Amino acid sequence: MEAFLRDKGYNTAICKTKWEKSGGVTAENYEFIDVVRSDSKRYFIDMDLASEFVIARPTNFYENLFQYLSRVYVGKTEDLKHILKVTIDVAKQSLKSDDGGAANCDGGEIVVAFDSVARSSTHRDAVL
Template identity: 40%
Template sequence: MIEIPGRFNQTAAAFDVAAARARPPCDSSSGSDHSPEDTADLWDLVESFIDREVRVLPEKVPEEDNDEDKSDVDEEDYEDVKERLREILENPGGKERRRIMEEAVKASGFVGEKRHMMAFLRNKGFDAGLCKSRWERFGKNTPGRYEYVDVNGEDKNRFIVETNLAGEFEIARPTTRYLSLLAQLPRVFVGTPEELKQLVRIMCFEIRRSMRRAGIDVPPWRRNGYLQAKWFGHYKRTSNEVVTSFKSCDCGPRVGFEEVVKTATYNGGFKEVERKMNDLKVSHLTMAFNGGGLGL
């Protein structure tokens, strides 16, 4: 049974916030603007905003509902939820998706930053981009920002690539049921936005369920609205492979020392590039020691 409190003002406010979210923000980030794909995405934001006003009550609460986790795993709907996750995650897709998955799995072994993953996929011939989402506070959801990689495929297909999807759903004091469902998530995920959206809905419901049993509140960063905003709100997409300027910090070389820089190469892993500063063969510090300049 579902109870929905009749609070028209809060619902109207939800639409106002969601509509504002759908408008491009005024910022100076590089890349092209992208708003939610359709009205269904807008409704997802509204739905997540008023999610706290919707209470799903079970028809019958088992007597062992507050017992240890073992009863949680044995509930009748556990296999249904597990099957829904399996259907989403085991969708073979087409040849293009399989190629993206194969290359993403290879890169995940040595590529750390998402920008490097994007560069690797572009080097393999895919139209990959780095998507930067950003949102303001709405409802109980805190403001935040997120980056993820996507690939624009053939026939207007779009795939989201995540190399640690399970990490986005880790929680404190998880039940056995939740740990079992979390274990279903692959290390590398490649799927359509709609598939990821379904997965987020399922996992957010299970997060609430698990944390309620543990007697703790769901943190803002694990709420449905917050996670939906990461992947399905307004974002900017860039395909620039190299960041060329760092204006916020003093990143210049230290005079008198050799600088060793690691640069990413995708045909041979990583290579060391040694640079000599000021055409010196040895550093000033070495010369000071050799010449007795320190008086030791």
């Protein structure tokens, strides 16, 4: 993808992050594509965003929210931050839940906010 965009004239780079095991958290690495348009607008591309949010014991609410998360993300960093915040907050609630998967929060507003950002920021709507 990065080479394809570069061939089309975009300023692109594959970015890699890596962290070591710390405090019981497993070592990981993460890759994404950074694209800067000629008008200096910057886009973030993640070819498998949804896989970063698979959890072992999701509540029904988390599973419903997860359906709104695009597998491929193309969008602005600000929109991604919003998606991450909502997803992480609901994942935390899901992991703390001991109710066997039932929704444990009023999520109507979260889903609406999440859906509006996710739909406006995914590869379906982004125009590089």
